[in-house]
Amino acid sequence: MKRALHELGRGLLDVLWPPRCLVCEGDAWDGALPGLCGRCGDRLVRIVHPCPRCGREAGAFAAVAPCPRCRDEPTDLDGVVAPLRYLDGARALVLALKFHGRTPAARPLGLLLADAVASAGVPGDVLVPVPLSARRRRARGHNQADELAREVARATGLARDEHALARARDTRPQSGLSRAQRARNPRGAFRARRDHVEGRCVLLVDDVITSGATASACARALRRAGAARVVLVAACRA
Ligand SMILES: [Zn+2]
Ligand SMILES: [Zn+2]
Known part of the structure; x- marks a missing residue:
């Protein structure tokens, strides 16, 4: 009603x-x-033949994981699903969602993400958004990853759990850091709750994948708490 x-x-x-x-x-x-x-x-520029491991457009290599790009990049993820390249319109939608409180931007991104999750056929028990620090969450008024998780949950019927993962400490924003700093910055920054994730296949939700360092730190925390699998599902791949 x-x-x-x-x-x-x-x-x-x-x-x-x-x-x-x-x-x-x-x-x-x-x-x-x-x-x-x-x-x-x-x-919107779609990723048509994604590498199942890193989510990048891999063309003919898509059937062969890992693709040449991610062979040298060890990751703590069991896979990546990302429907869009982080360009033009997709970028405008993500920035609207992140900084302008325009949560309607979560709808088209969330629907594309839900489709990508379904066609990738990855097993998933629960959608867990990458958390913001309490300070940033207050300043922004919403967590863009959780807004996306809501839309994916609505479209797929999967459960969403925004309390499974939390920030243990604040980190510097990843933008503006060198590659090495990006890799170090989020290490140990997350805590996962065992009673929420033990034995479960977690679909970790984020807006954009850049270096993947934040998602890797989340995956390590989830695994320490007993998660069986962690697949990153993000609207865009930079
Ligand atoms: Zn790859
Ligand atoms: Zn238009």
Whole structure:
């Protein structure tokens, strides 16, 4: 009932106030993805043949894991699922979601992510968002990874658990650090709760994968707490 009312309200709002594209601010009536016009939706750069291990576009190497790029990069993840390259429209959506409190941007990204999770066929018991520090969470008012996890949960029916993983300490933002600093910065920064993850296949949710160092630190914490598998699912791969 509540949901039906919500949908009705949304329908009325669409008539009174036609939706604008989150990327170009043009008319978004014709888009296949919620919140995007057809043009901007089509222009998102999709990863068509992902390497199952690092999530990068791997072309003919996609069937052979690890691909040449990730062969030299040891990871604590059991796999990576990421539907989009972090370019243009995808970047605009992520920045809107992260910094402008425009949580509607979570819908198209979350739907694409849910599709990618389904087509990758990875086993998953629970969606766990990469946590922000309490300070950053307060400043931003929301955690973009959790907003995405909500949308993926809604589209797939998978459970979401935002309390399974927490920051044990604050870290410096990864942007602006050297490669070596990026690798060191998040080490030991996370704690996972054994009663939430033991024996479970965790789908770790984030917005963008850059170096993968943050996700690796999360995966180590989850594994220490007994998680059986950790696959990173992120909207975009840089
Ligand atoms: Zn547009
Ligand atoms: Zn790879």
